[in-house]
Amino acid sequence: MVRLDLVKGTLDMLLLKALTAGPMHGYGIAQWLQRTTDDAFNVEEGSLYPALHRMMERGWVKAEWGISDNKRRARYYTLTAAGRKQLREETATWGLFIVAVAKVLRANPA
């Protein structure tokens, strides 16, 4: 199976998207990503944490300690309004990016 490296800067967008479903802990996000992409991305699970905490610093997500389904203490991350807005912007930019790349690939080099 081919594992893809993430395009630089897209991890944030994926994490924000994951949190649109509701508060989640880091492991939950990792699981969701894996399931949704059929484990396509080559991402170390530990790397989610610096990314999440950096978004916390920017005010895109909030964190609170809670108890997980299997009775463990876990930090739950929640999307804030600023985070939602950020996701919308990144999604739009991503769309433009995809379209542009696709145009280039479809074109006949003159």
Add this chain to the structure above:
Amino acid sequence: MSWIPDRYRELRAALRGARVEPDLTEEFENHIQMRTEENIVSGMSPDDARRDAVRRFGDLDSYRRETRVIDERIVRDRRRTDSLDALRREMRSALRSLVRNPGFSLIALLTLSLGIGATTAIFTMLDRVALAPLPYTEPGRLVVLASPVPGVKADAVWGLSAAEFFYFKRQSRALESLGGWSSGKVTVSGNGSAERVPAAFVSASMMNVLQFRPVAGRMLIDEDNRPKAPSVAVLSYDYWQRRLGGDPQIVGKAIDISSRSVQIVGVLGRGQELPYERVGLWLPLELDIDAQPVNAHYLSAIGRLTPNATVEQASAELAGFTKRLPELFPTAYSDKFMTETRFSTRVTGLRDDLIGDLGKRLWILLGSVSLVMLIAFANVANLFLVRSEGRRREVAIRSALGAVRGHLAWHFLTESLTLTTVAGVCALALAYAGLKMMLALAPADLPRVGDVHLAWSSVAFTALVSLGAGVLFGVLPLTGGAGGGGDVMTLREGGRGMTSSRRQHLVRGVLVAAQTALALVLLVASALMLQSFRNLRGVRPGFVATGLLTARIDLPYARYQTYEKVERFQRDLLARAGAISGVTSAASGSDIPLDGYGGCAAIFAEGDAEQKSEEKGCVTTLTSTPGYFATLGIPVRGREPTWSDVESHSGAVVITKALATRLWPGKDPIGRGIRGNGSTPPFYRVVGVADDFRGIALDKPVIEGAFYPLMPIPGADLWSPPRSMSIVLRTTSPHPELLTASLRRVVSELDPNVPLGDVRTMETVVARSMTRLSFTMMLLGVAASMALVLSAVGIYGVISYIVGRRRGEIGIRVALGARSAQVGAMVVAQSVKLAAAGVVAGLLGSLAVTRVMRSVLFDVSPTDPLTLVSVSALMLLLAAVASYIPARRATRVSPVEALRSE
């Protein structure tokens, strides 16, 4: 209370900061645990499951390090915003509480702003005038040289002569360099217009003494001072910018100065000015070292001390040189001259010479306004105490319930700091406006006044004072007054006054009396000044100022060298000016009253017996054209000279009645002879005697003056042709200044190179001669109104406090049947009694103080009974009014409530 949750949150944030690391460890470990469990569920062995979970997670230590840095930053930021929030909330609550008590806040604000504002204004004056360094390199080494001649006149001071200048410059060891100058105005003409420009005629060394550097071209050099040197000029930066548009190619160009072409050789740097005046042009003085020494002391001189020399050393050295003058220059300095004039050379530090005793006066002024400010503080402190009286129980209960003392202090502190911060801002605005007003009204000869402006030092001063006051008032309620050591006592005593407060009581009483006394003294002083001012306005100057327009006309030397040329010009000018519509008559004089009658010259009167004349001392001596007195509106007995008198060199003069009385008491002066120099014929003949008028200043005696004609009589020369004269126009208009353009046109038609300067109405001249008095009056007036407000606040504060303390007693009185009018009267009487003590002290004080005012007062006695009585009455009335509110409060005391709270 709001501070408790804030503190709590802060504490939690701090704890959270300490937990960053364990939290992360737990978070990561649980992540791996959950992955492991899931792996086991999907069928891995526990060891493999764990290994797979760790592998998927990646480098745990490095992720933890990375994340920890971020978390620590988050905690730090949050802590900062939390405490800022807390402060903002605290200030908002303080503001709310101040707004809830508008009476208290406004009075406190007004008092503080006035006190701090006035002190800031005076501090700024002192700082800029006396403390700020002079704008020269090492200004401490600059000294001023001058020659006091007490034998001529008690306070007469001359400059240096050229002979002295060369001698001192060459011989002195204490002086590194010496520069001399004399200043005047020159006419710069070109493009059909002409302008009078202030100029300094300087020795080239002057620029070295002041250590100037040119921004373009060169400075003056010694060769420029030699006789017959080419005419050159150096421009001041300001003149270059303002009049020549900062032309970068200016060096090497020529301008027309006094009808001579002068080459511009350089431009001085910005702010490089003479210490005493601002000039546009720096021209070389003609200094001929080989010339015959003359006793003419026309040079102002500034020297630079050698690095380690002192003013005293220079003084001693120059005193030695001065003694040798008769020996070295016998033609200029006789021993007789030296002893009769008591001639000496004085060396003064430039700063001392420049600001004189103004520095000392400003220190005294700062001392007094600081005192006033302290009184203001005491008053506001009193108000705070009065208010904290009302909060005593609140504070006591809160303390009892466990509010931490630090929190209470913090609360009071933010409240008072908020108040004093607002007061500080108001004070700055007040100081700014006050300085502007003071500068607008300040006499023109006040040194360095142009440098006065609000600077950072003033802002710092205000901030310091406001913050200091804020801390003081914030801490005060916690000591002595309320909520202090006696919290429990307060509760137990039911807030009733204790014996220990009797002394505080006395202190407050004395404070109020002292303020009343101070206010009384200031009010008396300003009332006296006001009366002087009114009296002065009532002085009849002896001429009719309304409808008069005056201007200065200076004829260039090169084209008007003879009496005839000057006479021809004046005659044509006056004929044309007199024909301007709206002008009824025109005349010229070498000066106009109240503007330049300062100097005096010797006069010799023709004796009665044997035609021998005698010197009659120093009198005001001027030149005037026919019609001078008629135009000014001064009646003349006999007649004024006519143009045919002038033409025929008849020597007809007019003298004032005061001079006539002195020269020939009891005799008819008409037809008698005078002359300005020498006591032998020929004499000028008195043809008219002018009524007395004020020439020097309105509060100075009438002048003793002699008015010589434009043309001298042969054998009794006047000094030189009067090239510089003032023209006066009598107009029918109440706004004579509207005729300025017509006058200007007339002058430039006659000669485009003649400038018209100093165009003013005579009413302006009269008003300006009163500025000295009106300035002092304004300062005193401001101080007096401040003192008035302050003492009203002081009385209000103390009486309120006393009423609060006596609630119980008043309640009993009311319960025993006292009517509310009686209660009110009792309170008012107490206030008036306090003020009366102050009035007595103030009256004694003003008797002592106003004695020194005698010299500035005009036609009013320092002990004017009407003033003293009415001001005293005003103070007592003020005391009654200030106690009105607390008296009303006292009458509303309900006996039941008052007794219950006992």
